[in-house]
Amino acid sequence: MEIAIIAHDGKKAEMVQFINQHKEKLQEKKIDIISTGTTGGKVENAGIKVTKMLSGPLGGDAQIAARVAEGKCKMVIFFRDPLEKHPHEPDVIMLMRLCDVHDVPLATNPATAELLVSAL
Ligand SMILES: O=C(CO)COP(=O)(O)O
Numbered sequence: 001m002e003i004a005i006i007a008h009d010g011k012k013a014e015m016v017q018f019i020n021q022h023k024e025k026l027q028e029k030k031i032d033i034i035s036t037g038t039t040g041g042k043v044e045n046a047g048i049k050v051t052k053m054l055s056g057p058l059g060g061d062a063q064i065a066a067r068v069a070e071g072k073c074k075m076v077i078f079f080r081d082p083l084e085k086h087p088h089e090p091d092v093i094m095l096m097r098l099c100d101v102h103d104v105p106l107a108t109n110p111a112t113a114e115l116l117v118s119a120l
Contacts, residue, residue, distance in 0.1 A: 003077065006077070008056075065098045080108050
C-alpha cells in the first residue's frame, strides 16, 4: 500500500518525528512511502526509505495528486502550516480536493495522522 507524506517547512521536524515513531508499523505493514522532495530528503536522512517526487513548489503536490487520482496512492499525510503563505497553494487545494473526490483518507495534522496510522 502506498502512502504519501508531505510537510510544509514549519512542520517538517514534526513529520520526521512522526514517521520515526511509526516506522516499525509502516515496515511491518509493507507501506511504500512517497513524498514531496524536501520532506522526503529529511525523512530519508532519518534512515527511512522514501520515493521522492519533485519539491512541493515545483510540482510535487501535483504529482502526488495525480497518483491519488490514478488510484495508486491510498492515503495522504500532509502536515500543513496554516500560519504561512505558499506560492503553490492551488496545487495544495487540488491535492486535497482529489482526496475527497476519490475518498482517499487525508490527515492534515498529527492528531488525525495518528488515528489513520493506528487504523492500518
Ligand atoms: O510544499 C510542500 C507541500 O505543499 C512540501 O514540499 P517539500 O517537501 O518539497 O518542501
